[in-house]
Amino acid sequence: MELRRIRYFLTLARTLNFSQAARELKISQPALSKAIQQLETEFGGRLVRREGRLTHLTRLGERMHASLQEVEDAAQRAERLASRIAKAETACIRIAIMCTIDPGMVGRCLAQFQQDNPALAIELLDFTAATIQEALLNGKVDVAIIGSPVEAVPRLRTYELFQENMVVSCGAQNRLAHRESIPLKMMAEFPYIDRLRCEFREMILSTVDRNDLSLNVVASSEREDWIKSLLAQDHGISIMPASSAISANLKSVTLQDHDLLRSVYLTIPSGREDHPSVQALIKHARTYNWSGAQD
């Protein structure tokens, strides 16, 4: 059973005349005859009674007519859907951004990219570290911007974009707020607000550990906005990337004696670089002046 033959049959069922149907279909009459015969062989019975000018459907033909019309309708819907999508679909890059990355700095980079490529739509999607790898691999997103390289997944290709300092962040009323920098060991004196489930938590904790210190954790949360809210109310202090620490009622203080750095990476499944738009995005992100944008 093929759609072409179904269309032939439906036209014939409407005209009840092989020659006229063939003209409408812009094929020759013998071609139509053969196609109908083929359908009849498939269905195991005559669809049409040929009686000179009295051509008409058999009972089998009548009963199949409705069913075949449904097939044709479904096919037409699919075709219309395809052309609608093809028309509407401007090229679109879907970018996963790890939730620990401040969208501001990435946003500036992407804004500039879109100025250079105005036809390209960009879709930003928020992902956690756990789901970002899966989304990359199954095609839900095209590229990802992450705070720590996904380790031991050979299919993913990772480019480092920039590094930024981790800073101590506290509320504007905190007694640290007017200082430029503090030593790491001073951290222990302050109540600490711990951000869970972020890729730099381990880095912070191990650094503290290595210096035989311990943090006085008074609160913890997965959500950056809640952490910031607690900081603003002076519940404690926390350590976070410099770009995240910029917020109303928050002050950043650098660490004197330790260079806590976190890197931001662009990750893409190997093999997907061939898309020209993705290629352009990678090139733009890697040549972008990130340090200039950090202030």
Place this chain on the structure above:
Amino acid sequence: MELRRIRYFLTLARTLNFSQAARELKISQPALSKAIQQLETEFGGRLVRREGRLTHLTRLGERMHASLQEVEDAAQRAERLASRIAKAETACIRIAIMCTIDPGMVGRCLAQFQQDNPALAIELLDFTAATIQEALLNGKVDVAIIGSPVEAVPRLRTYELFQENMVVSCGAQNRLAHRESIPLKMMAEFPYIDRLRCEFREMILSTVDRNDLSLNVVASSEREDWIKSLLAQDHGISIMPASSAISANLKSVTLQDHDLLRSVYLTIPSGREDHPSVQALIKHARTYNWSGAQD
């Protein structure tokens, strides 16, 4: 867009692996690759991202998937319907019988025919003279048994089956009931019940007219059963085919001086004789011993 390609795509969408899908479809991998490429050309965009072991659907592919599944489902329903019909459909002859013909005599003929052809189903349909011609021509019925030949329709082929006498019919209490026969002019003395819309009415009226008689019509109806009911209650007398006049509480009386005959014909659109079952029916009906069945 062709169903074969749609099936290929659906299998590929399930396996997300060209080679495996090709194996399931029992075609080679290059054939599948080409088919999918062709679909992608038709739809104007990639359906599948080929990334080594990470083959997956693009957004276009995902959106088309549901739509194409519907097409495939509709096609499968049509196929199942066809095979169900083909399996269930015992050959069936549809026979239109004009309402003025007593089904008893025709029924005996058909019963014998079915004994000889047990695999053949017969569908009897009741038609009026006006609609029988159309039903024959548009294929609603295969053959018709009628009381008067359809005039001036060259597409119809007519065979005379038998002739039968018209008789006077009256109730059992009527004073004619015990007679064997009456002269035509005696008809005028009795109230007459006129059957409308039947093919022999004109024949009766013209015969009466030619003999300078006139009937005393006291009631008339299109329906044979109502006529018979009126006759049984002795409302009057009527003239009808001998085979119709056989009924409880009715008596038949022949006409002494006139041979009123009506013929019964089998009619078929020319060109439809080629069906073997219809052919057999025609042969059977024409060689059937109708006069022997009249008693």
Place this chain on the structure above:
DNA sequence: CAAGAACCCATGGAACTTCGTCGTATTCGG
């Protein structure tokens, strides 16, 4: 009424297109 025109559909053969397979190249990952 018989011959001819017009129409309807089926069949056969030739040209063409499409489809599938095979062998091969390429790319990627282990």
Place this chain on the structure above:
DNA sequence: CCGAATACGACGAAGTTCCATGGGTTCTTG
């Protein structure tokens, strides 16, 4: 370097189309 996955090119098979033709019916016309 090998295996897996896909693409490419060539070739044979199958299917599709067209044209020409023929049988059959209906309509027209002399």
